[in-house]
Structures are given as C-alpha cells and as structure tokens.
Amino acid sequence: MNRRTLLKSLGAAALWAASPFQALAREMTRRVRPGEAGWPSDAEWKKLNDAVGGNLIKIQPPFAACKTTDACTDLFAKDLKNPYLIGDTPALTQTLGWVDAWTSKPSAYAVAARNAEDMAAAVKFARRHSLRVAVRGGGHSYQGTSNAPDSLLLWTRHIADITLHDAFVPRGCKTAPQPAVTCGAGVIWRHAYGAVVTQAGRYVQGGGCATVNVAGLVQSGGFGTFSKHYGMCAAGLLEAECVTADGKIRTVNACNDPELFFALKGGGGGSFAVVTRVTLRVRELPENFGAAVLRINAASDDDYRRLVRRFVDFYADTLFNPHWGEQAEFTGDNQLNVTMVCHGMSADELRKTWQPFLDWLAQSPAAYRHREPPLFPGVPARHWWDAPYMNAQLPGVFQTDPRPGAKPSDGWWSGDAAQVGQFMYGYESLWLPESLLKGDARGRLADALFAASRPWGVSLHFNKGLAGAPPEEIAAAKEVATNPAVQSAFTLAIAGGA
Numbered sequence: 001m002n003r004r005t006l007l008k009s010l011g012a013a014a015l016w017a018a019s020p021f022q023a024l025a026r027e028m029t030r031r032v033r034p035g036e037a038g039w040p041s042d043a044e045w046k047k048l049n050d051a052v053g054g055n056l057i058k059i060q061p062p063f064a065a066c067k068t069t070d071a072c073t074d075l076f077a078k079d080l081k082n083p084y085l086i087g088d089t090p091a092l093t094q095t096l097g098w099v100d101a102w103t104s105k106p107s108a109y110a111v112a113a114r115n116a117e118d119m120a121a122a123v124k125f126a127r128r129h130s131l132r133v134a135v136r137g138g139g140h141s142y143q144g145t146s147n148a149p150d151s152l153l154l155w156t157r158h159i160a161d162i163t164l165h166d167a168f169v170p171r172g173c174k175t176a177p178q179p180a181v182t183c184g185a186g187v188i189w190r191h192a193y194g195a196v197v198t199q200a201g202r203y204v205q206g207g208g209c210a211t212v213n214v215a216g217l218v219q220s221g222g223f224g225t226f227s228k229h230y231g232m233c234a235a236g237l238l239e240a241e242c243v244t245a246d247g248k249i250r251t252v253n254a255c256n257d258p259e260l261f262f263a264l265k266g267g268g269g270g271s272f273a274v275v276t277r278v279t280l281r282v283r284e285l286p287e288n289f290g291a292a293v294l295r296i297n298a299a300s301d302d303d304y305r306r307l308v309r310r311f312v313d314f315y316a317d318t319l320f321n322p323h324w325g326e327q328a329e330f331t332g333d334n335q336l337n338v339t340m341v342c343h344g345m346s347a348d349e350l351r352k353t354w355q356p357f358l359d360w361l362a363q364s365p366a367a368y369r370h371r372e373p374p375l376f377p378g379v380p381a382r383h384w385w386d387a388p389y390m391n392a393q394l395p396g397v398f399q400t401d402p403r404p405g406a407k408p409s410d411g412w413w414s415g416d417a418a419q420v421g422q423f424m425y426g427y428e429s430l431w432l433p434e435s436l437l438k439g440d441a442r443g444r445l446a447d448a449l450f451a452a453s454r455p456w457g458v459s460l461h462f463n464k465g466l467a468g469a470p471p472e473e474i475a476a477a478k479e480v481a482t483n484p485a486v487q488s489a490f491t492l493a494i495a496g497g498a
Contacts, residue, residue, distance in 0.1 A: 048121065156276065164181050203381075206222070208326070210416070218265070229344075231321065242274060297337075307367075
C-alpha cells in the first residue's frame with residue numbers, strides 16, 4: 001500500500017468512527033449488565049437452570065466479606081495457596097490481577113456444565129440475552145480471561161472424563177489408527193498424566209504445571225517440561241468437540257472443518273469455540289526422566305560474567321538437544337539457579353553429562369560456591385507425576401491438596417507454588433533465536449543475560465522453544481496456530497514479578 005492509499009484508508013476509518021452507523025454497531029454488539037433493561041429475569045434464569053440439569057450457580061464475590069470482617073483470613077492464608085481449591089471455586093482465579101491493569105472479579109452466574117449439551121444451552125441463552133461470556137477450565141489465565149464481571153461463566157471443570165484408546169481414528173478420516181487419550185475440557189494435566197503415564201505407562205505431551213487445564217493449554221499452543229523431545233501440545237490434537245457461537249455442537253478434526261480445527265490448535269483459549277472435549281496423540285514413555293538442580297553463587301560481578309558465559313557455552317555444546325528442558329535463572333545477586341529436566345537418562349548419565357561443568361566450577365573455589373549440593377535425580381518415568389512416590393524419593397518436591405478427603409495424588413510442583421494466588425506487577429518475555437548459540441553471538445547473549453540480571457533478573461525456559469527438537473516436531477508445529485517464532489527459538493526469556 002502506498003502513502004496516498006494509506007492516508008485515504010485512515011480518513012475513511014475516521015469518518016466511520018464518527019458516523020451514526022458506528023454508534024449503531026456499538027449498540028448492537030453491546031452486552032447487557034445486571035440492572036439494565038434486558039438482563040434476564042429470575043424466571044428466565046430458572047429456565048436456564050432447568051435446561052442444564054440444575055447446574056446454574058449464582059456466584060458470590062469471594063472478597064466481599066473482607067471489607068467489614070476478618071472472615072477472609074483463611075481465604076488469604078490457605079485457600080489462595082491451593083490451586084485445587086481455586087480450580088473448584090468458580091469465583092476465584094489463580095492470577096488475581098495485575099497492578100494498574102485489572103483485578104479478578106467473578107462472573108454473575110456460572111453454568112457448571114457436565115456435557116456439551118449443557119454448554120450449548122448456556123451459549124444459546126447468552127446469545128439470546130446479549131450477555132457477556134467467559135470460558136474457564138483451570139483458571140490459570142495471566143490475562144484475566146478466566147472470568148469477567150457481570151458475565152455468564154461457561155465452566156468446564158466438571159466435564160472431567162478421561163478415556164484411553166488403543167487405535168483412534170478421527171471421525172470422517174481414513175488415517176491409520178493410533179493410540180490416543182480423550183479428555184473432557186475440565187481435566188487438568190495432573191489427572192491426565194495420572195491416567196496416561198502413571199497407570200498406562202505411556203506419554204501425552206502436556207503442560208509442566210500440574211494444575212493447568214488440558215483444553216486450555218491445547219488452545220494456547222502448549223509447551224510442557226518435555227517439549228524439546230515431544231513438541232507442542234497443540235500439535236498432538238487429533239480431534240475436538242466444541243460449541244460454536246451459534247450454539248451448535250461440532251466435532252472437528254483435520255478432515256472435518258479443518259479451518260476451525262486449525263484455529264483450536266493454539267489460536268487462543270475460548271476464542272473460536274467453547275471446547276468441551278479433546279483427543280490427543282499418545283506416545284511412547286522412556287524408562288527414565290531426570291533433573292539437574294544447581295544453586296551457584298559467584299563471588300564478584302566479574303566472576304559472575306564468566307559463569308554466565310561458561311553456562312551459555314555449556315548449554316550450546318552439551319544441552320541443546322531433545323533431552324533437556326526447563327529453566328536457568330540469572331539474578332542480580334550473582335546467582336545462577338539451574339532447574340532442568342531430562343528425557344531418557346539415568347542418574348549416572350545425568351551426572352556424567354554435567355561433570356565437565358562441575359569440574360570447571362571446582363577449578364575456582366574462591367569464585368564459585370554451591371549453596372547446596374548439586375542434585376541429579378533420575379526416576380522411573382512412570383512415577384514423574386506420582387506425588388506420593390516422588391515425595392518419598394525427593395521430599396517436598398510436590399505439595400498436595402490439604403483439604404479433607406483430597407486424594408494423596410492431587411499435588412502440584414513446589415516450584416510452581418509462587419504462581420498460586422499471585423497478583424502481578426510485571427511480566428515481559430522474548431523468544432531468543434537459535435542463532436544466538438553460534439559463534440560470536442554466544443558472547444553477546446552472555447553479556448545480555450548479565451545486563452538483564454542487574455536490575456531485576458531473567459530466566460531462560462528452554463522447553464519453550466523448539467530449536468533443538470526433532471525435525472518432525474518442528475514440522476508439526478508449523479500446523480499449529482501459534483507464533484512461528486517458536487520454531488526457531490531455543491528458549492523463552494522471562495522477567496516478571498508478582
């Protein structure tokens with residue numbers, strides 16, 4: 001477009017914005033709020049409740065009591081630290097807000113849907129009455145989309161069935177049968193891993209955080225702990241059941257409505273349809289998963305510069321491959337904190353891999369100190385998400401739901417605990433391309449990491465980026481509706497605070 005055409009287009013847009021037609025369009029798309037004309041009557045809400053089997057909930061604001069009483073002591077001291085309780089409470093979200101941006105506020109009503117028919121009835125009701133709508137599975141959204149004030153919440157938590165298939169073929173397709181798992185839209189990854197990994201001894205690519213919702217992660221693209229080996233979660237989507245804005249229940253896959261299917265593979269949670277069920281590819285499980293945990297202090301800024309550069313070289317030469325994922329953190333007090341995970345290595349192989357880096361540190365005992373002994377655990381892969389087993393081997397690695405009657409297996413990684421009930425005041429991220437691991441660029445990368453660590457700190461999430469993954473997984477990511485930068489990025493750099 002040349003300059004003159006661009007200016008004409010901008011002028012036309014300005015005229016449209018000032019025209020009565022634009023005002024009419026605004027009014028036609030405006031959503032009705034409580035107390036306004038058109039808000040459903042009690043009788044109409046009752047009809048919806050009847051249509052969804054008595055599963056309409058009138059939501060009470062969880063923080064209302066805090067204004068006048070001390071009734072919210074348990075809410076802040078206990079409830080907001082338990083992701084399972086948050087997930088079971090339609091008024092709460094895991095992220096409570098962002099400073100100067102938004103604060104989590106509950107919907108007016110929620111439909112605790114049990115199936116796609118309940119969801120279709122809710123969508124038709126919202127459409128008929130011009131209601132705001134929010135869609136929620138796990139409630140983990142950093143952007144605050146897990147609920148919305150004055151809205152009808154389409155809540156999938158109770159669509160929680162899990163079915164394993166030995167030979168799944170998507171509806172209407174003629175592809176070869178393959179192992180798969182179907183998860184209701186309310187399933188969280190801890191339960192999916194429990195069924196597929198712990199019980200069946202196989203693998204499904206999902207999220208690293210155990211309480212993230214399965215369907216929400218699929219619609220967001222989805223990186224997990226072992227994405228460097230298995231690729232993106234959304235790339236494993238074989239079929240989805242969903243309800244579109246017209247209230248119709250649809251089953252979509254690569255052969256049936258492929259454009260909507262593509263949009264659901266990473267195009268954004270709740271954006272194109274309300275997903276009620278997903279079927280995902282199931283993979284082979286290795287014998288072992290493992291980890292490398294190091295906490296290193298440098299004695300001076302110059303020592304830290306050398307440490308950062310040495311780690312960049314070590315990662316590029318030794319760890320940049322399908323085996324390794326998760327994080328390294330660089331902090332302003334000259335600490336390097338490594339919490340990385342590994343696919344398919346024993347504990348002995350893990351330590352041998354890291355021995356050259358440990359030897360380099362040992363050559364300068366005055367410059368580098370381990371705050372705690374390095375840890376290189378290897379465990380049977382089948383038990384990786386088995387909280388009782390893992391806590392017996394590595395005490396405290398999982399926290400568990402403390403509520404009476406909770407299952408001992410319902411846990412979350414202790415490293416994720418700080419995200420639970422967080423109120424954020426900053427979050428920035430940047431994909432870093434594979435080219436930064438080559439030649440002189442390594443030095444520039446190390447300098448940038450050192451500089452970024454001075455004012456705040458930065459962490460590299462190596463599994464969030466597919467460079468170094470098998471070629472077939474990078475190719476599969478090209479069929480996912482997510483920023484293509486992930487295909488050539490070796491990591492996602494994150495700086496944030498909450």
